[in-house]
Every structure is written in C-alpha cells, then in structure tokens.
Amino acid sequence: MAKITFDGIEVEVEDGTTxxxxxxxxxxxxxxxxxxxxxxxxxxxxxxxxxxxKVTQGSARDPRPMPKLVASCITPVQDGMVxxxxxxxxxxxARKGIVEMLLINHPLxxxxxxxxxxxxxxxxxxxxxxxxxxxxEPRRTFDRVDLGPYIQLHMTRCILCYRCVYTADQITEKRVxxxxxxGDAAEIxxxxxxxxxxxxxxxxxxxxxxxxxxxxxxxxxNRVWFTKPLNAHRDCPTCSGKVxxxxxxxxxxxxxxxxxxYAEVEEFICNTCRFDKKEMTDWTIEGPRHIDxxxxxxxxxxxxxxxxxxxxxxxxxxxxxxxxxx
Amino acid sequence: MGIKILTEHINVPGIExxxxxxxxxxxxxxEKALKTMTPDEVVEEVKTSGLRGRGGAGFPAGMKWSFLAKxxxxxxxxxCNADESEPGTFKDRVFxxxxxxxxxxxxxxxxxxxxxxxxxxxxxxxLLFVLRILEKAIAEAYAAGLLGKNILGSGYDLDLHVAPGGxxxxxxxxxxxxxxxxxxxxxxxxxxxxxxxxxxFQSPTVVNNVETIASVPWIVNNTGAEYAKIGIGRSTGTKLxxxxxxxxxxxxxxxxxxxxxxxxxYSDEYCGGIWKGKQLKAVVPGGSSVPILPAxxxxxxxxxxxxLMTYESLSDGGFVSGSMLGSGAFIVFDEDQxxxxxxxxxxxxxxxxxxGQCSPCREGTGWMERVLHRIEHGHxxxxxxxxxxxxxxxxxxxxxxxxxxxxxWPVASAIRHFREEFEWHIKHPQEATAPxxxxxxxxxxxxx
Numbered sequence: 001m002a003k004i005t006f007d008g009i010e011v012e013v014e015d016g017t018t019x020x021x022x023x024x025x026x027x028x029x030x031x032x033x034x035x036x037x038x039x040x041x042x043x044x045x046x047x048x049x050x051x052x053x054k055v056t057q058g059s060a061r062d063p064r065p066m067p068k069l070v071a072s073c074i075t076p077v078q079d080g081m082v083x084x085x086x087x088x089x090x091x092x093x094a095r096k097g098i099v100e101m102l103l104i105n106h107p108l109x110x111x112x113x114x115x116x117x118x119x120x121x122x123x124x125x126x127x128x129x130x131x132x133x134x135x136x137e138p139r140r141t142f143d144r145v146d147l148g149p150y151i152q153l154h155m156t157r158c159i160l161c162y163r164c165v166y167t168a169d170q171i172t173e174k175r176v177x178x179x180x181x182x183g184d185a186a187e188i189x190x191x192x193x194x195x196x197x198x199x200x201x202x203x204x205x206x207x208x209x210x211x212x213x214x215x216x217x218x219x220x221x222n223r224v225w226f227t228k229p230l231n232a233h234r235d236c237p238t239c240s241g242k243v244x245x246x247x248x249x250x251x252x253x254x255x256x257x258x259x260x261x262y263a264e265v266e267e268f269i270c271n272t273c274r275f276d277k278k279e280m281t282d283w284t285i286e287g288p289r290h291i292d293x294x295x296x297x298x299x300x301x302x303x304x305x306x307x308x309x310x311x312x313x314x315x316x317x318x319x320x321x322x323x324x325x326x
Numbered sequence: 327m328g329i330k331i332l333t334e335h336i337n338v339p340g341i342e343x344x345x346x347x348x349x350x351x352x353x354x355x356x357e358k359a360l361k362t363m364t365p366d367e368v369v370e371e372v373k374t375s376g377l378r379g380r381g382g383a384g385f386p387a388g389m390k391w392s393f394l395a396k397x398x399x400x401x402x403x404x405x406c407n408a409d410e411s412e413p414g415t416f417k418d419r420v421f422x423x424x425x426x427x428x429x430x431x432x433x434x435x436x437x438x439x440x441x442x443x444x445x446x447x448x449x450x451x452x453l454l455f456v457l458r459i460l461e462k463a464i465a466e467a468y469a470a471g472l473l474g475k476n477i478l479g480s481g482y483d484l485d486l487h488v489a490p491g492g493x494x495x496x497x498x499x500x501x502x503x504x505x506x507x508x509x510x511x512x513x514x515x516x517x518x519x520x521x522x523x524x525x526x527f528q529s530p531t532v533v534n535n536v537e538t539i540a541s542v543p544w545i546v547n548n549t550g551a552e553y554a555k556i557g558i559g560r561s562t563g564t565k566l567x568x569x570x571x572x573x574x575x576x577x578x579x580x581x582x583x584x585x586x587x588x589x590x591x592y593s594d595e596y597c598g599g600i601w602k603g604k605q606l607k608a609v610v611p612g613g614s615s616v617p618i619l620p621a622x623x624x625x626x627x628x629x630x631x632x633x634l635m636t637y638e639s640l641s642d643g644g645f646v647s648g649s650m651l652g653s654g655a656f657i658v659f660d661e662d663q664x665x666x667x668x669x670x671x672x673x674x675x676x677x678x679x680x681x682g683q684c685s686p687c688r689e690g691t692g693w694m695e696r697v698l699h700r701i702e703h704g705h706x707x708x709x710x711x712x713x714x715x716x717x718x719x720x721x722x723x724x725x726x727x728x729x730x731x732x733x734x735w736p737v738a739s740a741i742r743h744f745r746e747e748f749e750w751h752i753k754h755p756q757e758a759t760a761p762x763x764x765x766x767x768x769x770x771x772x773x774x
Contacts, residue, residue, distance in 0.1 A: 045516070046516035046684070046726055047683050047684050047685070047726070048684070048685050049684050049685055049686055049724050049725070049726075050685075052724060068723045068724075069723065069724060071516070071726075074516045075518075076518070094720070094724055097686070097716075097719075097720030097724070098685055098686055098720070098724065100720070101685050101686050101688075101689040101690055101693075101720065102685050102689065104689050104693060105689060105692075134713055135693060137693075137696045137700075159685065160682060160683070160685075160688065162683075178511075179511065179682070181682070182494065182496070182679075182680065182681050182682045183677060183678060183679070183680040183681065183682045183688060183691065183692065184677070184680070184682060184688050184689060184691070184692040185682070186681075186682030186688070
C-alpha cells in the first residue's frame with residue numbers, strides 16, 4: 001500500500017496505482033480531467049496531456065520533486081508522494097495551454113454536434129478555455145468518412161486520443177482502422193476505404209471523448225439533454241445486454257453502454273443491442289439511470305434535483321434546485 | 327593536433343575492409359574484452375572513462391549501462407541509434423560510411439559488457455548506401471568468426487542486425503526507435519518504464535549513439551582512466567563535430583572536448599573562419615533543437631569567461647544566455663543570414679516531424695510554423711512575438727518525448743536573442759520581404 005497526498009488530501013492506494021486513479025478514489029473537484037486515458041483499455045493514456053499534475057515530493061524515500069509536470073494517468077504512485085493539481089498555478093496554466101492547443105484545430109461546431117452535452121472537450125473548454133482564440137490561421141479540416149452503415153467519422157473533431165484504436169485492438173478480433181500520417185496531419189482512418197464490420201465495433205462511439213465517431217442511427221435525432229436515460233437489459237447471446245437507453249416518451253432514440261462518472265463504460269455492448277434494438281419492447285427496463293458525470297445531461301436530470309453542477313459555472317438560477325436536507 | 331580516437335585511421339584507403347582494419351589494430355578490444363575481462367569489468371572501465379552519450383543528451387554512458395535490469399531468463403538487447411536526422415548533424419553518417427568496422431567492433435565489445443546476445447543497429451532509412459556498407463562489413467565479421475556463435479573461442483555468442491528506419495526524425499527518440507524496430511508505428515512510449523527495464527520486445531535494452539559505442543573499443547584498449555584524462559572536467563574524451571554553415575571549411579572534425587569555441591571557428595585546423603571574411607552573427611552549437619546564440623554569447627559566457635566546446639561551458643547560463651553541446655552539429659550564421667527565416671525553417675521541420683501523438687506538440691508545432699511563416703512573409707502583427715513565446719512555453723516540458731522541447735527551444739531562443747530582428751520584420755514588411763533583405767541593426771550595435 002502507498003500513502004499519497006493529493007491536493008492536501010491523504011489517500012491510501014495499492015502499489016502500482018496511477019496518480020489519476022488515486023485522485024479518483026478521493027473524487028470530486030480535485031480529480032484531473034482525462035481525455036485519452038480509459039481504464040478498461042490497456043496502454044491508453046499519456047497522449048492528451050490535460051491530466052498533467054505537479055509532483056512536489058517524489059516519495060518518502062526520495063523526496064525530490066519531479067522536474068517536469070507528469071501525466072497523472074500513467075505515473076504510478078510512490079509511498080509518501082505529494083501531488084498538486086488544482087492547488088498549483090503551474091498545473092492550471094499548463095492545462096489551460098493544452099486545452100487551447102486542443103481547440104485550435106477543433107471546429108467548435110457544438111451546436112450541430114451530437115456529442116454536445118456529454119463531450120469531454122466541451123466540459124474542459126468551459127473550465128479551462130478562454131473565450132477568444134489567438135489562432136487566426138485556417139483550421140485543419142477533413143471530409144466526413146462513412147465507416148460502414150452505423151458509424152460516421154468526423155476527423156475534423158478528433159483529438160487523436162487513440163481510444164478507438166485501442167478498443168478495436170483489444171475487444172474486437174481484427175482492427176481495420178488506425179492512425180495514418182503524422183503530426184497535425186495524422187488522422188484516424190482505414191487507409192483504403194473500408195467498413196468497420198465487427199459485432200463490437202459500435203463501442204468506438206462510446207469511447208470517443210469528442211464527436212468524431214458518431215452513431216448513424218442517432219445522428220441529428222435529438223439533443224442529449226432532452227433525452228432521458230434508463231437502465232435496461234436484455235438476454236443477449238453476444239454481450240452482457242446491460243445498457244442505457246436514451247429516449248423521449250416511449251421512443252428509444254439511442255442505446256449506449258453504461259458509463260460511470262468518468263465516462264468510462266462498465267461493460268462493452270454488442271452492435272445488435274446498440275443499433276438494432278430500438279423498441280421499448282426489446283428491453284426489460286430497470287429504472288431511471290442516475291448520471292454522475294459533470295455534464296449538462298445531469299443538470300437536466302429527472303430523477304434527482306441537481307445542486308450546482310460545477311461544470312456549468314453560470315447555470316441559470318431557475319435550474320439550480322435545493323436538495324432536500326436529510 | 328589533438329588526439330584522434332575515432333578518426334585516426336578514417337582516411338586509410340580500404341579501411342572499410344576487415345583486412346585493412348585489422349592491420350591498423352582493429353578488433354583488439356574484442357580480443358582483450360572477451361578473453362581477459364568480465365563483462366562487469368568492461369562496464370567499470372566505461373564508467374571510469376566518464377564517457378557521455380554522444381547523441382545529444384550527454385548522459386553518462388557507464389551509468390546508463392549500470393541501470394540495465396538483469397532479470398534471469400530474459401534476453402537483453404543493445405541497440406545502436408544510427409537514426410541521425412537532426413538538421414545539421416552528419417557525423418555518424420561519415421563515420422559509418424568510412425569506417426564501418428569500428429562501429430561493429432564497438433557493438434561487439436559493448437554487447438559483451440551488457441550481456442546481450444542479439445544487437446541491432448537502427449539506421450536512418452535515407453542512408454541506404456551506408457546500410458549496404460555496414461551489411462558488407464558485418465558479413466566479413468561473421469566470416470572471420472567475430473560475430474555469430476562462440477566468438478574467438480570465448481563461448482560468447484552475438485548476432486548483429488542492421489535495420490533501416492522509414493524516414494521519420496522521431497524514430498531517433500529511443501522509445502520511438504524501439505517501437506519502429508518492433509515493426510510498429512514510430513510513436514514514443516510513455517516513460518516509465520524506461521528501456522533499461524522494458525525496452526525492445528519488453529526486454530531490458532540499452533540504446534546508445536553510434537559515436538558512444540564507437541568510443542568503447544579505445545576505452546577497453548587503453549583503460550577508462552586514460553580516456554578520462556582527455557578533455558576537461560566531466561566532459562571527457564573526444565567528440566565528433568559536424569560543422570556547417572558560413573564557414574570556410576565545413577565538415578566533420580574530431581575535437582578534444584575543451585577546445586575554445588573561438589579557436590574552433592577561426593582556427594585553420596577546424597572551421598577556418600567565416601566564409602569570405604564576413605562577420606559572425608550567430609551559432610547553433612548542438613543541432614537545430616538547441617538554443618541559438620548570438621556572436622558575443624557564443625564566444626564568452628554571460629559572466630565573461632571564454633566559452634569552450636564542452637557540455638558544461640556551452641550550457642553555462644542556462645537557456646538565458648547559454649545553449650547545449652547536443653549532438654555536436656555546429657551551425658554558423660554570418661551577417662547575411664536572416665534569423666527569422668532560419669527559425670521558420672526549423673519550425674517547419676519540427677512541424678513536419680512531430681508524430682502527432684500528444685496534443686501540445688501536434689498542434690503547437692504547426693501553430694508556431696504558421697505564425698513564423700506569417701512574420702517572414704510580411705504579414706506579422708506586433709503581438710505575434712509574444713504569442714510565439716507563449717506557445718513555445720505551452721509546449722515545452724509538457725510532451726511525451728523531447729521533440730516538443732526541441733521544437734520550442736529554437737523559437738524561444740531566437741526571440742530571446744534577436745527580438746529586434748523579429749520586430750523589424752513586422753514593422754517593415756516590405757523591406758523585410760525584399761529578396762536578400764537582412765536586418766543589420768542588432769549586429770552593428772553588438773560590434774560597437
């Protein structure tokens with residue numbers, strides 16, 4: 001076991017745990033954001049750099065601070081480590097800089113993007129972004145690509161987190177897409193136009209932190225914050241069949257895997273559940289799903305009144321409700 | 327003339343053949359090490375020698391070797407980094423092209439020290455002709471029993487392979503090199519784990535520069551203590567310098583570390599002075615990624631001491647008034663060279679070579695290039711200079727591998743030392759974009 005101090009809070013975790021996972025054990029506002037790290041995917045992390053933290057004391061044995069900011073998602077804890085995140089100006093400035101970098105080539109087409117409302121990049125730019133851009137050159141653009149009948153790729157929105165590549169590598173038998181090119185010309189693609197055809201291919205949509213990979217059966221049907229999430233399951237021969245249904249009234253608009261507060265799926269689901277079962281009668285409803293994520297979807301939740309969602313700083317007064325005191 | 331360790335026989339006709347190379351004392355270190363020394367003794371000699379990594383970072387080679395994990399039943403690897411592609415660096419190419427056996431000898435001795443039975447030379451893909459030379463030399467060494475099973479009857483086995491890269495600068499970064507060598511996309515890995523623990527094929531690996539490995543035979547033959555006597559302080563031994571730019575005698579020079587920079591530029595033994603007797607404007611002393619220094623700061627440190635060709639002296643003053651020895655690519659600029667254009671050129675290179683894995687480098691290198699392009703072509707704004715400084719700062723230190731730093735340093739240092747020139751470009755776009763136009767104000771001020 002290793003004891004670390006994160007933003008002044010002591011927490012004890014297993015040896016080999018990453019700083020990010022230790023922070024998640026504390027939970028709340030101190031948790032660094034993560035755009036590329038994804039717990040279920042081996043080897044993910046270290047790429048987006050938004051989770052950078054300052055290690056002011058390496059360990060009890062070697063108390064020297066680490067010279068550079070480190071990516072908390074891949075750096076293992078040491079006993080006696082002292083880490084600063086929200087309490088360190090350098091970290092916040094670096095993060096602000098990285099969010100700016102992520103946004104310079106992003107189209108900022110949130111008003112027409114299906115991910116809006118549950119987008120990690122949108123949340124990050126609310127928290128750390130600036131209102132004006134210093135970037136005046138033309139933004140990098142790509143044509144939209146059809147990856148088969150269910151998945152659409154908007155490379156323009158991609159932040160190259162590699163999550164979809166790891167997903168295809170680790171939960172499907174054959175990966176047909178990958179990263180082509182390098183530098184800011186790097187793109188997700190299949191090289192020769194190809195269909196991502198696999199029972200579990202739809203999971204790349206769930207892991208995408210932005211709106212680069214979208215579900216064609218859901219595109220432009222509605223906005224996420226208007227839909228109501230329900231936990232449901234069915235007897236599925238290929239996957240666990242445990243999903244979240246997003247619908248309005250009796251209409252199921254979208255099916256996704258169940259995601260935790262860090263947008264990480266609990267269990268990957270198959271394409272049949274995701275794309276073909278769009279009737280209420282296909283499912284056994286378990287009840288409303290509580291969304292823990294800091295996002296506008298939880299601001300509009302029907303199950304519990306929400307008290308000041310920190311992610312939306314200027315929430316109109318009317319939407320802020322007082323929790324009944326216990 | 328100083329002592330020549332690496333280039334002593336480099337111009338002997340036929341030195342690329344095993345016969346001539348052996349006639350000049352070649353492969354003595356292999357015999358000595360394999361027959362009379364234990365691997366640990368070789369490592370100790372290298373430690374004593376104070377030999378520092380010649381690829382750019384200058385990390386002590388013996389120390390790096392002693393960090394190598396040695397778990398039972400797991401193979402260890404030595405990989406030679408011959409992916410030399412930093413603008414201005416060409417020392418390894420010349421060395422391997424002329425004297426391939428010297429590198430092979432170093433590989434055998436070093437692999438023995440590290441207990442590696444398979445070793446690789448990862449060579450830059452563009453140097454295909456050097457690859458052929460190396461392959462020919464390796465075949466000769468195999469035939470002579472210097473490679474393969476039971477080398478010289480010592481019971482030590484070594485297989486040596488040469489692998490060409492696909493032409494990416496990033497594959498010179500050690501973990502990207504290992505990825506590429508494994509046949510994957512050349513993306514740098516997250517560290518830790520370091521290659522000394524989990525490197526090539528998940529096994530402990532040491533990655534060393536060509537020049538570092540080629541220095542080992544001399545150390546084994548003449549002892550580490552002798553090697554440590556060459557040079558000054560912690561900068562021991564000799565170093566190959568690729569001198570280029572506006573000098574009379576561009577080329578590869580082997581210097582004893584500690585030669586004064588002024589002597590290196592103006593002595594006829596080395597660069598032979600500035601071309602056509604012009605005035606020196608600036609020097610990039612260690613390859614395009616290290617900070618550029620103006621004429622006055624390259625000759626003397628901020629404290630007024632004479633600047634020497636050593637790791638310590640060149641980095642004296644940090645990045646405020648110093649630079650780095652780096653890989654030893656000494657690029658000289660005369661009064662007719664435009665710093666803005668040059669900085670833009672470097673930024674273009676790093677933009678092109680960023681692997682695109684982590685966001686600050688992927689987006690930031692392109693951003694810097696576009697802003698510099700704008701300034702160079704007469705469309706800059708006054709706030710662009712501060713923007714560049716800020717973007718460089720946002721990249722520096724926040725990336726997976728040092729390419730981000732390498733892209734940020736030249737831009738930040740050019741602005742630090744030549745801000746007036748950037749301002750002139752922005753204020754006088756028409757004059758600045760005229761063919762051959764160069765800002766001379768700062769230069770005149772420096773000489774007064």
